Amino acid sequence: MSQEPASDAERSRGDVMVRVRDLRTYYDDDGLFSSAPVKAVDGVSFDIKRGETLGLVGESGCGKTTLGRTLVQLESATGGEVLFDGRDATELSGRELAEWRRDTQIVFQDPDSSLNDRMTVGEIVREPLDVHDWGTARERRQRVRELLDTVGLKPEHYYRYPHQFSGGQRQRIGIARTLTLEPEFIVLDEPVSALDVSVQAEVINLLEDLQEEFGLTYLFIAHDLSVVRHICDRVAVMYLGNIMELGPTEELFTDPANPYTHSLLSAIPKPDPTAKRDRITLQGTPPNPRHPPTGCPFSTRCPARIRPEEYRHLDDELWTRIGTLREVLRERERADRTVTERIRGLLGRESRFGTIDEVYEELFADQELPEDVEATLDETADHVRSGDEETALEVLFETFGSVCEGRVPDEDRSEDADAEPVEPDYYEVSPSGRRSLCHRHDPDADYRDPGQVLDERHR
Numbered sequence: 001m002s003q004e005p006a007s008d009a010e011r012s013r014g015d016v017m018v019r020v021r022d023l024r025t026y027y028d029d030d031g032l033f034s035s036a037p038v039k040a041v042d043g044v045s046f047d048i049k050r051g052e053t054l055g056l057v058g059e060s061g062c063g064k065t066t067l068g069r070t071l072v073q074l075e076s077a078t079g080g081e082v083l084f085d086g087r088d089a090t091e092l093s094g095r096e097l098a099e100w101r102r103d104t105q106i107v108f109q110d111p112d113s114s115l116n117d118r119m120t121v122g123e124i125v126r127e128p129l130d131v132h133d134w135g136t137a138r139e140r141r142q143r144v145r146e147l148l149d150t151v152g153l154k155p156e157h158y159y160r161y162p163h164q165f166s167g168g169q170r171q172r173i174g175i176a177r178t179l180t181l182e183p184e185f186i187v188l189d190e191p192v193s194a195l196d197v198s199v200q201a202e203v204i205n206l207l208e209d210l211q212e213e214f215g216l217t218y219l220f221i222a223h224d225l226s227v228v229r230h231i232c233d234r235v236a237v238m239y240l241g242n243i244m245e246l247g248p249t250e251e252l253f254t255d256p257a258n259p260y261t262h263s264l265l266s267a268i269p270k271p272d273p274t275a276k277r278d279r280i281t282l283q284g285t286p287p288n289p290r291h292p293p294t295g296c297p298f299s300t301r302c303p304a305r306i307r308p309e310e311y312r313h314l315d316d317e318l319w320t321r322i323g324t325l326r327e328v329l330r331e332r333e334r335a336d337r338t339v340t341e342r343i344r345g346l347l348g349r350e351s352r353f354g355t356i357d358e359v360y361e362e363l364f365a366d367q368e369l370p371e372d373v374e375a376t377l378d379e380t381a382d383h384v385r386s387g388d389e390e391t392a393l394e395v396l397f398e399t400f401g402s403v404c405e406g407r408v409p410d411e412d413r414s415e416d417a418d419a420e421p422v423e424p425d426y427y428e429v430s431p432s433g434r435r436s437l438c439h440r441h442d443p444d445a446d447y448r449d450p451g452q453v454l455d456e457r458h459r
């Protein structure tokens, strides 16, 4: 990512504190039947500047928590680097790692499960000091009392237990604990999501005050986009283990570039009923992170996916249904046939292939199909009936596919078969250095801007 020069207003916020490069965190199965790993974080690169709050948003399961936990080394990276002041945290172990951990902390979403109910508040907050053999016993007690005061609790709370406090107060205890060793960088993993709305603002204000007072740097993970807009200097938008767009908060909220950011923001209710674009409803569910699509991670659901020129004006509903058919076939191709299905198949009785006509009926019976589309669908249905989803998918790709899927449709299929996938690039989409992962930004290609396409399709 290109570095943005520090502006006067940013002052000390200019220099980079954490440099993340091609970071990957995969979860392997330990079971007997090893399958593909879950690619929770799948090659992300970005910088976090000293003193800033970087927001991390995206649908549930996109990898936010895993990324946050990997940055503070609670998860081991599968590959890539996490550089703090030039030192790669993924390479540390033993004493070095323990020392490094003083500078980086994490606040968890659920204060209930992250605090040990059998320890007093004083013991909980003091524990990191004990572990690191900090000062004398008296100095530690004094430090804990100061910290309780810093987060808005009282010295007499020292001897109480977590269950005697409200959710907001428990989160304050968790925050006090993270501050004990004077960290520089804190991952805040949904720190207010579990709290009543009425206390969310108090905890947010506290976090902002602490940042100001101690010069802290935050990675702020959240679902609630309005909180992110309020507290974050910049925002990273994550989808299926990848960062789709990253840039200054206000810019990203008012003028999103990436189709995924557009759809995420379109879900926020708008006070203005004359707003020009409808909510963008994404089709289907995110792909399984064990089997992410080739090419752009968002390609299977993208409302601005590049279409072949001849289908640019195809009815949107029909286009969506063709996309759904391709998803269904991909899943069927991947799904292992159960033993019963295999036996049924051997006996010539109904098998999983028996239902394909229903799928076509459901998707296309009420659609007006242009002749060439109908011919392609008929051809693919024949392949599926004979149990060859792979060829059916190839035919659909050659007709309706595009660079978004990792390769370019080509008449000569055999020549293309071993070609390297075409990965999408990040493009700078504003003078601030905001980046977005989408082929449509490629200045050398003749694609329309995602916003323009979505305006046309979702008015």
Ligand SMILES: Nc1ncnc2c1ncn2[C@@H]1O[C@H](COP(=O)(O)OP(=O)(O)OP(=O)(O)O)[C@@H](O)[C@H]1O
Pocket (backbone or CB within 6 Å): 027, 038, 039, 040, 058, 059, 060, 061, 062, 063, 064, 065, 066, 067, 289
């Ligand atoms: N310990 C684990 N073992 C295997 N898979 C995991 C593990 N932890 C997370 N995952 C998987 O990794 C993917 C990313 O999960 P993660 O919790 O990081 O996402 P998230 O964006 O933080 O979701 P949420 O907003 O719901 O907390 C998911 O598919 C999840 O099921």
